[in-house]
Amino acid sequence: MIVVDYFKDLYHATVDGWNRFWFTPTDPATLGLIRILAGTMVFYTHLVWSIDLQGFFGEQGRLSPTFVNLIHQGKDSAWSYLHLVDHSPGLLWAAHIIALVILLMFTVGLFTRTTGVLAFIICISYVNRVPGSLFGLDQINTLLITYLMLGGAGKAYSLDRWIARRQGKKVLEIDKNINANISIRLIQIHMCIMYLFAGLGKLQGDTWWDGTATWMGFANTEYRSFDVTWLAAYPLVINLMTQVSLAWEIGYAALVWPRWTRPIMIAMAVPLHLGIAVCMGMITFGLAMIFGNVAFVSPGLVRGVVDGVIRKLGLIEGANPGSTKTEQAAA
Amino acid sequence: MPTQDKNQPDQKLSKKAKKQRQQAQWSPGLRMLVSAFLLFHCVALFVAPLASPQPSSGLSRSVESMIEPYLRATFLKDHGYRFFAPNPPMASHLVRYELLDAQGNITSEGRFPDLDQHWPRLLYHRHFMISESMFGITDIPSEPYSDSPEDIKYHQELRRLPDAYLESIGSHLSRQHDAPRVKLYMVEHFILSPEESLKGDSPVAEKLFGERFLGEYVREEGPANDRR
Structure with a gap:
């Protein structure tokens, strides 16, 4: 009987935990902030493609459809609507401009439900069309857009809410919802998986064990945008930086969840990714990873900071004018 | 649930x-x-x-x-x-190209990525990733990872990629610069060790560069048919 009781309790505890984890309505403030940050990054990423749109996406560009098809092993599931327009510069440009407008609309939270889905379609289409020129930025951009699409991202800090208010519609000050919670949870889990494999993969490499790996980044003239090779005189500092960043990556998936260690893990993400951004010239990637970490910031804190800034700037009339203490506690 | x-x-x-x-x-x-x-x-x-x-x-x-x-x-x-x-790269990979006329004389050359040419940084990184992925693709091991039919098939597919990539990049450069022939080279730029850096060695010294020929693209004169 003890064994049966154990499994019964285990079942109930698992199901309750699962439901609490995924299906508790949450304040969409954090998701709204991520929408603005990630949306801006995705918009910028696609804006930069404009400099050489034909060279990257044209039928006669660097990455021919034949080569791209071979990379995707001829699988249709690696879809991209750009194949329909890449033969014509006019059509390609029209599609690109429409894509930029949609991404901008999503960033400011206009018709967010629809533009969220369209932003996902745009992101996937672009990355699947140019497989040879991608890097970590594209992975994190697509990750964030995928989960922002699921709903709830427009329920805070969006033009949708501002317009609804102006039209006199009833708008909840804090529109807690399950969709927002699912989106945030998926971002959190995906970030953990990303760091876990990044850390575990490094354990196979000698330079992460002997503490010289970060030097490889600093000394690489094709990557770096800021010369810190003077650190060669301080090998122990290089060792420390290497091994702290490795320990942080491996520990992230476990230590970012407990209340006491979470602020430390998130705070460490900032210098680590800013270091990559500044020293290795990958500003976009570094910032995008920090935006992903915002998923672990509580909506209460986001409201405390963002609402304050909005009110100070007088940007939006009566924008989410705070919540009661009990509502904040529930959030 | x-x-x-x-x-x-x-x-x-x-x-x-x-x-x-x-x-x-x-x-x-x-x-x-x-x-x-x-x-x-x-x-x-x-x-x-x-x-x-x-x-x-x-x-x-x-x-x-x-x-x-x-x-x-x-x-x-x-x-x-x-x-x-498992380790950060010991070297960066760049592509150097020579543009040739129909007789095989070099008329111009260039390389990518190029910090002076590719701005903003994100665009530079796109070009950098192409040269790095070309290195990855043209450096495919000659043997499959294991003897399993799955790995052998995967390896056979991989071996088709280098030619397709060179064709794709070569034909683009040919059109972009109106060059009938394009030769492509993979340049490896190794990084300095901390000791070399402390000695004051240059990070762009000639000894740190290596190069290998990747292939030549030859544009077929006539109605829009290209070949390698």
């Missing part, structure tokens, strides 16, 4: 917050459906980096092949998230 929600509403919540919470609850059926999808998606998130890059287990690769359409459709396939792993 369909179960009794044991979370009692917090007594301290305002009436408005309680009402909001009640309205936001999903039916057990919907929760079950969404739970099934979430479970599937989380499995997919784990399987993708477990299966790729190699070495990976037959189990993870089998599961990956079962859910491959989903992974590709959501841009989760072949990532692995091994940023700067």
Whole structure:
């Protein structure tokens, strides 16, 4: 009987935990902030493609459809609507401009439900069309857009809410919802998986064990945008930086969840990714990873900071004018 | 999942917050459906980096092949998230190209990525990733990873990629610069050790560069037929 009781309790505890984890309505403030940050990054990423749109996406560009098809092993599931327009510069440009407008609309939270889905379609289409020129930025951009699409991202800090208010519609000050919670949870889990494999993969490499790996980044003239090779005189500092960043990556998936260690893990993400951004010239990637970490910031804190800034700037009339203490506690 | 929600509403919540919470609850059926999808998606998130890059287990690769359409459709396939792993690169890879006339005389040359030419930094990085991926693709091992039919087939497909990539890049450069012939070279730029750096060695000294010929693209004169 003890064994049966154990499994019964285990079942109930698992199901309750699962439901609490995924299906508790949450304040969409954090998701709204991520929408603005990630949306801006995705918009910028696609804006930069404009400099050489034909060279990257044209039928006669660097990455021919034949080569791209071979990379995707001829699988249709690696879809991209750009194949329909890449033969014509006019059509390609029209599609690109429409894509930029949609991404901008999503960033400011206009018709967010629809533009969220369209932003996902745009992101996937672009990355699947140019497989040879991608890097970590594209992975994190697509990750964030995928989960922002699921709903709830427009329920805070969006033009949708501002317009609804102006039209006199009833708008909840804090529109807690399950969709927002699912989106945030998926971002959190995906970030953990990303760091876990990044850390575990490094354990196979000698330079992460002997503490010289970060030097490889600093000394690489094709990557770096800021010369810190003077650190060669301080090998122990290089060792420390290497091994702290490795320990942080491996520990992230476990230590970012407990209340006491979470602020430390998130705070460490900032210098680590800013270091990559500044020293290795990958500003976009570094910032995008920090935006992903915002998923672990509580909506209460986001409201405390963002609402304050909005009110100070007088940007939006009566924008989410705070919540009661009990509502904040529930959030 | 369909179960009794044991979370009692917090007594301290305002009436408005309680009402909001009640309205936001999903039916057990919907929760079950969404739970099934979430479970599937989380499995997919784990399987993708477990299966790729190699070495990976037959189990993870089998599961990956079962859910491959989903992974590709959501841009989760072949990532692995091994940023700067197992080791950061000991060298950067750049592509140098020579533009030739029909008689084979060099008329001009260039390289990518090029910090002076490619701005902003993100655009530079796009070009950098092309040269790095060309290195990866043209440096495919001559033998498959194992003797399994799956690996042999995968390896055969991989061996077709270098030619297709060179053709793609070569024909683009040929059109861009109106050059009948283009020769491509892979340049390896090794980095200085901390000791060399302390001695004051230049990070762009000639000894740090190596080069190998990748191939030549020859444009077929006539109606839009190109060949290598």
